[in-house]
Amino acid sequence: MKIALFTDTFTPQVNGVARTLQQLVNHFEHRDVPYQLFVPETIQQTDMYSNHIHSFYSLPFFLYPECRMALPNPFTIRQQMDSFKPDLIHITTPFNIGLSGLHYGKKQNIPMVGSYHTHFDHYLKYYKLTFMSEWLWKFMKWFYSHFNKTFVPSQQTRKHLAKRGFTNIELWTRGVDCFQFSPREKDQSLYEQFHIRKKYVLLYVGRMAPEKDLDTLRAVMEQLPDGIRNEVHWIYVGDGPLLHEYQDQFKENITFTGYLSGRELAAIYSLADLFVFPSTTETFGNVVLEALASGTPAIVANSGGVTEIVNHQKTGMICEAKNPQSFISAIEKLLADDILRIQMGHEARKYARTQSWEVIFDNLLLQYEKAYAMSRSQIKMASSNF
Structure with missing residues (x-):
């Protein structure tokens, strides 16, 4: 044909x-x-x-x-x-x-x-x-x-x-390509490259635009309790109309990479401890599945196609859409329990391998x-x- x-x-x-x-x-x-x-x-x-x-x-x-x-x-x-x-x-x-x-x-x-x-x-x-x-x-x-x-x-x-x-x-x-996106792609040199001095890395990958509900993520970053905020380094991968605004507002413990692909992108997925994705407009959410393939649990909104990818409390957490406190609670829970977070990462990878x-x-x-x-x-x- x-x-x-x-x-x-x-x-x-x-x-x-x-x-x-x-x-x-x-x-x-x-x-x-x-x-x-x-x-x-x-x-x-x-x-x-x-x-x-x-x-x-x-x-x-x-x-x-x-x-x-x-x-x-x-x-x-x-x-x-x-x-x-x-x-x-x-x-x-x-x-x-x-x-x-x-x-x-x-x-x-x-x-x-x-x-x-x-x-x-x-x-x-x-x-x-x-x-x-x-x-x-x-x-x-x-x-x-x-x-x-x-x-x-x-x-x-x-x-x-x-x-x-x-x-x-x-x-x-x-x-998802589970050969490209894999926990094996983790690159320790990125800690030095991105000046990461914190215990945990939280990641967002996607367009830097309003329809990705980045206002929710901004509120999460601003409202995280000091005890957690001081242990977290954020990485934003992507470009768009909000990039310069975020770069101007957030200066410490954060990296904005712009668009990445291939091994560079795969390495950052596997470097992260959690993938945080507040968008409510996704018909699917390819980036969420890529994070799971990399062994990184995903925290997502309870709206859109992403809810069909993440298994709540098994491969990640599904939070109330547009509610920063719901996302903060999920982040707190997973960063406070290394065993649970690692187990979720294993389950995430296991699921991705079936896709x-x-x-x-x-x-x-x-x-x-x-x-x-x-x-x-x-x-x-x-x-x-x-």
């Missing part, structure tokens, strides 16, 4: 969607699945998939400068698609490139599937744009109504869309086959009615 993948975010952009799609494309390579990629052009454009990739001029998105809004060329898309002749189109984002893929798929009557990755409706309130909510939902429902299947990363997301009248929703969860990318992507390929068969069957039925 030949697959055309349309996405408005892809490597080297740094976000959960781009990293998931890179893993998917790697699986296409592994399984010898013929594919073509349609993506935004970036300054650091990768040549890793040069034989398969078609990129289009793009501009930074005003809310997310790290994300790009592309200006696709319809003639180029038609030319490349006519030559490739895909059996199925997978559209991952409802922006310009995704819309271009949708237009071509409808015009040529090619089976299409979509995937839903981001709760944009949740984001609106963080940017005082809630007045756009109903318009956004009308657009999203129209966009995803064209697909034989819409893939979501968690049961929570499935329920969220079902309440809005979405149909043909299928679960496509996320995996193989290979199994998850092989199941997605099966779903592709089912979507293709469903579409062909619908076309036959429509033809027989004439």
Whole structure:
């Protein structure tokens, strides 16, 4: 089966969607699945998939400068698609490139599937744009109504869309590379590199932006009891609009690394004693699973897809969303009990080892086959009615 993948975010952009799609494309390579990629052009454009990739001029998105809004060329898309002749189109984002893929798929009557990755409706309130909510939902429902299947990363997301009248929703969860993210990646030299003189390391990995509920994490840092605060060094991995503000406010016992990837990122996950992630807007939470794979217990909010990753009091702690004191209590409990924390780390790693990318992507390929068969069957039925 030949697959055309349309996405408005892809490597080297740094976000959960781009990293998931890179893993998917790697699986296409592994399984010898013929594919073509349609993506935004970036300054650091990768040549890793040069034989398969078609990129289009793009501009930074005003809310997310790290994300790009592309200006696709319809003639180029038609030319490349006519030559490739895909059996199925997978559209991952409802922006310009995704819309271009949708237009071509409808015009040529090619089976299409979509995937839903981001709760944009949740984001609106963080940017005082809630007045756009109903318009956004009308657009999203129209966009995803064209697909034989819409893939979501968690049961929570499935329920969220079902309440809005979405149909043909299928679960496509996320995996983790337990060879890349592993307790073995711990690098003792980082203590000196980051000037860590404290007993414990607490870690946040993600975008430095309001929709990640960093106000909750800020309050946790400010309200930690002195006895614990004096034993903790914080590490923030990520970039975004709040980075400079946090750098200006917090000067002691804290490290801001910016974006990291590969072995550098893996080493920091395994260095940390706890992973603290207050976001309530996640459809899944790839970074949480990466922390668990590294043997680091995760403290998360009781909202969003993260609740399906963390097993409360076994692989981490699930706290009341937006409640700093709930997070502080969890931190206090785990830092006060080394045996419990270490046991949680073992259980976290054990769970992560069951979340193989290979199994998850092989199941997605099966779903592709089912979507293709469903579409062909619908076309036959429509033809027989004439």
